[in-house]
Amino acid sequence: MGIFGKRETKASRVGRLMSVEALGRPVWTPRDYASLAQEGFAKNPIVFRSVRMIAEAAASAPWLLYQGEREVENHPLLDMLKRPNPAQPGVSLMETIYGHLMVAGNAYLEVVMLDGAPRELFALRPDRMKVIAGPDGWPQAFDYQVAGRTVRFQQDGVVPPVLHLSLFHPLNDHYGFAPIEAAQTSLDIHNASGAWSKALLDNSARPSGALVYSGEGHLNDEQFERLKAELEDGYQGARNAGRPLLLEGGLDWKTMAMSPRDMEFIEAKNQAAREIALAFGVPPMLLGIPGDNTYANYREANRAFWRQTVLPLVNRTVQAMGNWLTAAYEPGLRLAFDSDGVEALSVERDALWERVMAADFLTRDEKRAAVGYGVLAGETGAGEGAADAGGGDAVPD
Secondary structure, three states: OOOOOOOOOOOOOOHHHHHHHHOOOEEOOOOOHHHHHHHHHOOOHHHHHHHHHHHHHHHHOOEEEEEOOEEEOOOHHHHHHHOOEOOEOHHHHHHHHHHHHHHHOEEEEEEEEEOOEEEEEEEEOHHHEEEEEOOOOOEEEEEEEEOOEEEEEEOOOOOOOEEEEEOOOOOOOOOOOOHHHHOHHHHHHHHHHHHHHHHHHHOOOOOOEEEEEOOOOOOOHHHHHHHHHHHHHHOOOHHHOOOOOOOOOOEEEEEOOOOOOOOOHHHHHHHHHHHHHHHHOOOHHHHOOOOOOOOOOHHHHHHHHHHHHHHHHHHHHHHHHHHHHHHHOOOOEEEEEOHHHOHHHHHHHHHHHHHHHOOOOOOHHHHHHHOOOOOOOOOOOOOHHHHHHHOOOOOOO
16 A cells, blocks of 8 residues: 555556557558468478377376375365366367467466356467557456457456467567477478488379480470370379389480489488477477487486476466466465475485485475475474484385
């Protein structure tokens, strides 16, 4: 409260500069989401598998709810996250959200409120959403457009109706930057390589060449067109692979094109695939891309994938959704995720347990706290005597 009894409103000092640029009008996404989705996710196997791996792995991480430091096992919020709407389970909804983030750099969640509490969650297509900037430069509403109709979501209430998740974009105040955008050049190279291989197969998997006429005079127009038609109809395509070329007098076949080996075609395609995987944060080994020996083995690559790509994405999503939804419930609620439930990190968890079990200077309760468990009822875990008596015991279940 201010000194005269009026409530003070805090805002960024640069907000007015942002609002002057936006002037309260829609800020459209600067890229073509449909093209990125079509050329990347729908046509490129590296992009498709990278997006699916990240989305499926991130959606499989178990979620937890805490009241302060105490875990809450039964709560309406947990029930809604398990079954967010009649058409989707929670895992399916989160796969959609993570997929939108990877392809568009943005994801939008709509909450349906009933009696002041969240009841259902829906994922909204990012290409149909636009930001409406307010006087302070930050979003005050979202417009969702489909089939010529528009629905506006005003960002007011205890729980605003839309949560906007985005990946960092250095040049945009409102929209995120998709990993697929950083890999566009490599994506074009990889797609062009696939198209080249298909064209090569359509032409009997042979390099192009030329028919040289060494006879007297020149072929007239009718002879030239007849010869061209015979070559296209009788010698091109997979069904004509290996068919011998029948040449009339004065005609000779001369190979003109470079071989795929001379063009280092396969290596260029693999390098483009590695760069696409790099943009998404997926170790190439997990995608079956040859020529990358950064990781000692598949298990190490999988652990790096979870630690460096999946868990940071899950953490930022859990925090954003927790800050958004818990405002409708009692104070002190906090959403988190259970990294111990991730099978790929079981080796790290086993190593932690071994180190804690071997720490004779810790009490039993201190060991339990070190591995994420609470204090046992009736135990204090305090003095040296407790450490001497139970320090070497295994951590209890």
